[in-house]
Amino acid sequence: MSNTRHDVHEPLVRIAKRGEMAAWKMWIIRIAAIFLALLTGAVIILLLGHNPVAVYIDMVTGSLATKTSRVASMKIFIPLLGAAIAIAPAFRMRFWNIGAEGQILAGAIAATYFALFQYRNLARPVLLIVMFLAAAVAGGVWALIPAAFKARFDTNETLFTLMLNYVAVGIVKYLRMGPWRSPTSAGFPKIDMFDQSARLPLLFGVNIGWVLVLVLAVLMYVYIRYTKQGYELTVVGESVNTAKYAGMSVGRIIVRTAFLSGAIAGIVGFLIVSGSAYTLSDTTSGGYGFTAITVAWLAKLNPIVMIIITAFLAILTKGANTIQTNFKIPASASSVLIGLILFFMLGCEFFINFRLIFRKGKKHEVARL
Amino acid sequence: MNILNFFIASVLSACPLLFGTLGETLTERSGNLNLGVEGMMFMGGIAGLAGSYYYETLSENPVVWVSVVIAIVCSFLCAAFGALIYSVLTITFRANQNVTGLALTIFGTGFGNFFGELLSNSAGGYAAVGNATKVAFNAPISATLASSSVVGKLLFSYNFLVYIALALALFLTYFINHTRTGLNLWAVGERHAAADAAGINVTRYKYLATCIGGGITGLGGMYIVMNSASGVGGVWVHNCISGYGWLSVALVIFAMWHPSRAIFASFVFGALSVARFYFPVSFLPDAIYEVVPYIATIVVLISVSMRSRRRLQPPASLGLAYFREER
Numbered sequence: 001m002s003n004t005r006h007d008v009h010e011p012l013v014r015i016a017k018r019g020e021m022a023a024w025k026m027w028i029i030r031i032a033a034i035f036l037a038l039l040t041g042a043v044i045i046l047l048l049g050h051n052p053v054a055v056y057i058d059m060v061t062g063s064l065a066t067k068t069s070r071v072a073s074m075k076i077f078i079p080l081l082g083a084a085i086a087i088a089p090a091f092r093m094r095f096w097n098i099g100a101e102g103q104i105l106a107g108a109i110a111a112t113y114f115a116l117f118q119y120r121n122l123a124r125p126v127l128l129i130v131m132f133l134a135a136a137v138a139g140g141v142w143a144l145i146p147a148a149f150k151a152r153f154d155t156n157e158t159l160f161t162l163m164l165n166y167v168a169v170g171i172v173k174y175l176r177m178g179p180w181r182s183p184t185s186a187g188f189p190k191i192d193m194f195d196q197s198a199r200l201p202l203l204f205g206v207n208i209g210w211v212l213v214l215v216l217a218v219l220m221y222v223y224i225r226y227t228k229q230g231y232e233l234t235v236v237g238e239s240v241n242t243a244k245y246a247g248m249s250v251g252r253i254i255v256r257t258a259f260l261s262g263a264i265a266g267i268v269g270f271l272i273v274s275g276s277a278y279t280l281s282d283t284t285s286g287g288y289g290f291t292a293i294t295v296a297w298l299a300k301l302n303p304i305v306m307i308i309i310t311a312f313l314a315i316l317t318k319g320a321n322t323i324q325t326n327f328k329i330p331a332s333a334s335s336v337l338i339g340l341i342l343f344f345m346l347g348c349e350f351f352i353n354f355r356l357i358f359r360k361g362k363k364h365e366v367a368r369l
Numbered sequence: 370m371n372i373l374n375f376f377i378a379s380v381l382s383a384c385p386l387l388f389g390t391l392g393e394t395l396t397e398r399s400g401n402l403n404l405g406v407e408g409m410m411f412m413g414g415i416a417g418l419a420g421s422y423y424y425e426t427l428s429e430n431p432v433v434w435v436s437v438v439i440a441i442v443c444s445f446l447c448a449a450f451g452a453l454i455y456s457v458l459t460i461t462f463r464a465n466q467n468v469t470g471l472a473l474t475i476f477g478t479g480f481g482n483f484f485g486e487l488l489s490n491s492a493g494g495y496a497a498v499g500n501a502t503k504v505a506f507n508a509p510i511s512a513t514l515a516s517s518s519v520v521g522k523l524l525f526s527y528n529f530l531v532y533i534a535l536a537l538a539l540f541l542t543y544f545i546n547h548t549r550t551g552l553n554l555w556a557v558g559e560r561h562a563a564a565d566a567a568g569i570n571v572t573r574y575k576y577l578a579t580c581i582g583g584g585i586t587g588l589g590g591m592y593i594v595m596n597s598a599s600g601v602g603g604v605w606v607h608n609c610i611s612g613y614g615w616l617s618v619a620l621v622i623f624a625m626w627h628p629s630r631a632i633f634a635s636f637v638f639g640a641l642s643v644a645r646f647y648f649p650v651s652f653l654p655d656a657i658y659e660v661v662p663y664i665a666t667i668v669v670l671i672s673v674s675m676r677s678r679r680r681l682q683p684p685a686s687l688g689l690a691y692f693r694e695e696r
């Protein structure tokens with residue numbers, strides 16, 4: 001046998017899985033990603049002929065400087081955080097519930113029924129509690145339907161929940177134009193405004209929904225981290241087979257978690273109709289169900305982190321309305337910015353989970369027998 | 370005559386869905402579930418309009434067919450760019466496909482509305498393509514044949530994009546089922562690792578299928594913007610795509626990932642969406658009528674998951690990322 005030498009071809013970059021990274025390093029990478037996204041946004045603003053720094057500052061002052069603007073920002077913050085919390089357990093279970101919009105509407109419809117037709121029969125606290133519960137059940141049932149099919153037939157829940165969004169919108173339209181149409185509304189058919197007793201009380205100028213969603217965030221954190229059910233849904237998310245092997249009833253866990261997810265979304269619907277809109281319309285869910293998915297994902301499904309991310313996105317969304325007035329930049333800029341931030345955040349996870357190994361300068365020479 | 374008009378209206382409203390479905394079918398055949406179709410349609414829609422509009426305002430004697438070609442090319446490229454972002458994130462950076470697709474939808478929707486409004490503002494509130502271009506996008510392919518007889522009307526009263534969409538559907542059917550590249554693509558979608566072992570460049574196939582597929586969905590967006598059947602046409606309307614992209618995602622399932630079935634599937638949905646104008650059912654309120662396509666999708670979803678015929682299943686690796694190192 002002779003010793004021949006071969007050049008081993010090595011790619012320029014190899015990708016290897018990283019071990020655990022220190023938490024502070026992860027967050028530095030993520031914050032850097034957000035910064036890069038804002039920088040990209042700044043380039044777009046610059047191309048439009050505006051000063052990016054002035055625009056960004058205007059966004060922040062426009063959403064925080066005055067009491068009115070803070071209240072308006074909170075009105076975005078409450079449903080967005082609520083919806084993100086709703087999505088957390090489902091996504092942790094890898095149940096892609098993108099039907100929060102529909103579940104919000106389902107909850108809103110149920111709450112509206114009591115607000116419109118039962119407000120005379122119930123004392124205010126009772127009425128509000130009944131609306132809350134009805135909304136939770138309705139939202140939960142709206143998520144339960146796809147979950148049951150998922151558990152039984154493995155039906156694709158992404159599209160099922162999505163389609164149910166449109167069905168919910170259809171039902172609201174039907175109610176608005178038909179049975180629930182306000183007799184006093186001339187022209188465009190509308191649903192009546194709620195009676196005072198069906199509206200949420202204020203605390204520090206904002207409806208008490210903000211207390212509720214903050215409490216929910218803590219509860220959800222505890223639920224996912226420290227309860228048996230939270231553990232079960234995490235296992236199902238990681239591996240259905242492991243869950244089965246451990247003797248868990250996967251179907252039941254899926255249905256239960258989806259119901260919980262939908263119920264919280266339903267509560268968000270209640271908070272919107274009873275806390276800020278005071279009526280039901282086709283746009284009650286206002287896209288919160290979709291934006292919340294990004295909040296939940298950016299926060300790594302951690303409800304406490306969601307509070308920060310939601311605050312950030314609420315400022316961005318409210319601020320976008322301000323710059324529309326002040327700079328004539330369309331308010332859709334907020335969606336573009338949110339999209340950019342998401343892209344960068346999704347991309348940066350790669351650098352958290354993987355390591356790039358570059359080819360060494362000199363070629364390896366390997367002796368082969 | 371009513372039936373005939375209904376048929377024609379169905380085809381016209383099915384066309385953007387067909388583009389969307391074909392593009393997403395191609396994408397999903399590579400194992401990528403791109404939920405960003407809605408966003409890519411927005412991107413394609415605004416880019417097509419902007420390209421055509423700027424050509425017509427900047428050029429001294431705009432030629433209609435050049436304007437049309439520019440619209441098509443711009444919309445394809447812009448939507449393909451959206452798909453490229455998705456590809457980089459999911460294929461190279463291994464991000465979650467569901468979330469990346471949703472991010473693309475959020476981004477694309479914002480992108481379309483943002484630049485749509487900017488375009489309108491820059492033109493003093495109303496940016497429309499020239500009348501000749503609008504006609505080119507909407508006129509029957511052959512007016513004489515269309516008015517000659519019932520059969521002529523049935524076959525020739527659609528704008529040229531309808532025929533392009535049909536040709537594309539037939540081509541993709543042939544491509545996926547009968548060409549080597551198409552079968553390789555199929556293999557990639559079914560089992561990444563096996564395709565890789567067989568020497569197929571999985572990454573390249575996924576990138577190309579996703580980007581070209583995205584571009585095709587963008588044409589659907591442009592169709593919606595340019596078509597005047599449901600509105601003005603050739604001008605930006607806020608939120609104009611309004612769910613067509615999502616419907617396309619659903620139609621891919623309805624069509625069981627087969628381009629030839631996509632023709633029928635999108636026709637059915639097109640018909641469902643215009644049916645209430647031609648066959649009003651007195652006891653069924655409009656709002657409920659509108660919901661029928663979505664309920665039909667749900668029924669199909671459930672029946673697909675309940676049955677297990679091999680040819681009618683989603684690509685086995687759909688939604689899964691491929692990490693060569695993790696085999």
